[in-house]
Amino acid sequence: MIQPQDICVVIPAYNEGSVIAEVVGGVRNEGFAHILVVNDGSSDDTAAQAERAGAVVISHLVNRGAGAGAQTGIQYARLNGIAHIVQIDADGQHFPEDIRKLAEVMDQEQADIVIGSRFMSRNKDIPMIRVLYNKLSNVFTNWFCTRWYSDTQSGFRMLNRVAIESLDLHIDGFGYCSEMIILGEKSGLIIREVPIRVAYTAYSMSKGQDLYMGINTAMNILWKLVSHPK
């Protein structure tokens, strides 16, 4: 059974000073003491707030994108011999208590990556426009996969040591979510999904992807598949 002390919770964050302390506090309250915030070149007090809330903070000097932040978290885990990492979004849309669900599935199914899926159960709170973007992204990403994944864009994921060692993400932006799945499959990693809840607020809606970013993400994934096919 995977214990909370075996898990490092990685939170890539960019200008999340107003919510990051609450997110870190929520994770700590669930019994996960090892929290890493990757401050991705924020111009606000994200790093100070996260540190005050009890997280270890790694700061990018300049903003490089969500994918770059996620890969820095993976790299940190690799260097420090961490057995499992859980990535969650910094905008407070995820429920930290769901981390245990991911850990359970990883344990039971011997999975290397477990994705928290917003679409495996009925989530009425998800705005229609987000549902539409995500469905389109699913079609695009699953085109390159052998299995069908219900939420390819979820930022709530758990990785074990095998995945930490083998994943080398090249996409700096949001496209890393798709890249991780495609790359994981190619590397022979076992990927599973588990239903999670999400809370969309006006704040979290102001973050994340819009149509332009979605097109950009799709282009980045195509470019990545052409330039780094392995």
Added chain:
Amino acid sequence: MQLEIYQVIVPIISIVFIVSLLQRFWAGKVGWQESMVGGFFWVAVIFFAFFPDLISQKIAGLFGIKSNINAVIFLCLGLIFFFQYKLFLLVKQQQSALTALTRKLALENRQKEEDK
């Protein structure tokens, strides 16, 4: 042969670029493939400046394009796409390098803090 002004200026500019390319090659700043492509391009520009009608008519004939003006336009579009691609490639490389550097510095700074 009556030379127009552009038939003097364009070859001079091309020769300057060829010399610069050779200097960069000897200094080891560019590889032989890139030097060959660049050299071929600038030599082609010189020929094109001297024989614009003949070359554009040959290109038009080769690709089945009706007039030599259209051939010049298509050739220019092709070149623009080529340079756009080169630029895109360069930007991607720079972005990757910047991310790698940013990550390395971030991890090193963290390590220093932990060592204190």
